[in-house]
Amino acid sequence: MIRLVYYALILCCTHLPTHAAASSTLQTIPAGCFLMGNTFEDAYHIERPAHEVCISSFSMSPFPVTRGEFGMFVAETGYRTDAEKDDGCNIFDGNNWKKDPAATWRSPGFLQEADHPVVCVSWNDAGAYANWLTRKNNRIYRLPTEAEWEYAARSGGKNERFAGGDDIDKVAWYAANSENRTHSVGKKQANGLGLYDMSGNVWQWSGDWYNNRYYRMSPRNDPSGPASGTKRIFRGGSWFYDQRGARTTYRDFATPGFSSSYLGFRLVSTMPDSSPPQ
Secondary structure (H helix, E strand, O other): OHHHHHHHHHHHHOOOOOHHHHHHHOEEEOOEEEEEOOOOOOOOHHHOOOEEEEEOOEEEOOOOOEHHHHHHHHHHHOOOOHHHHOOOEEEEOOOOEEEEOOOEOOEOOOOOOOOOEOOOOOHHHHHHHHHHHHHHHOOOOEOOOHHHHHHHHOOOOOOOOEOOEOOHHHHOOOOOOOOOOOOOOOOOOOOOOOOOOOOOOOEEEEEEEOOOOHHHHOOOEOOOOOOOOOOEEEEOOOOOOOOOOOOOOOOEEEOOOOOEOOEEOOOEEEOOOOOOOO
16 A cells, blocks of 8 residues: 555656546557658668558557556556566666666666656566556556557658657757756657657567568558567667667577567557558
8 A cells, every 4th residue: 555655656756647547648540551661771680571561540648658557557456567476677788787786676777757758667567567557447558569659650651760750859858968867758759649658768568479481471451460489679779878779670599488678569449440551
């Protein structure tokens, strides 16, 4: 009970939405088709080939899940993250990245407020949070597919280098402006669909497994990644990486139990009776 009151006070004082209102704050992402993958000159091999993908309508949170929101989940359920159960989280000590046994979402190596994106959470932890929110709100929440994430980041599939345009400083916290830490969500410019921090601040887990040949065999309608694998995709760049990582087509991956102070997540919810465009 004390933990619940503590995190409720944090949410109140930082003007964060309550979970009861979370479904009403989701942004509707209209259905559409786009050329997924990098068509610019700076593509890495795993960003190609560009291929047509059609996405059904869905809803997406305008922000990454915050530390305060994740704290409410932990306070209510007693959940322990992979970093807390195992050997800590990967953090930057000012010179190098290292696994710190004391580092968790509560202490990721820098100070955070409740409205900062939660970090040091694994793919497994993100799924546990989504399942909890589904039970609370009677609406299915999940991680976005990689295709949904890129389509939404590019303001509905536009040819945007960063989420919201080509001027990275307007839309993203990244290595050149972050001061080696996360920042409050929603402080940079939103993209064309009203989504914030799709480029920079924290990398965001997707639901998909990684396969380096998947782009060559991806289905056209609502691809959801390979059926199996050993690593999960994450997207968007972060406070630590340069502008290449913040590009809307950049891909990275890690094992489902991996956690880092540069890695968080946001959720989506599928709309009823949605179908991909023809």
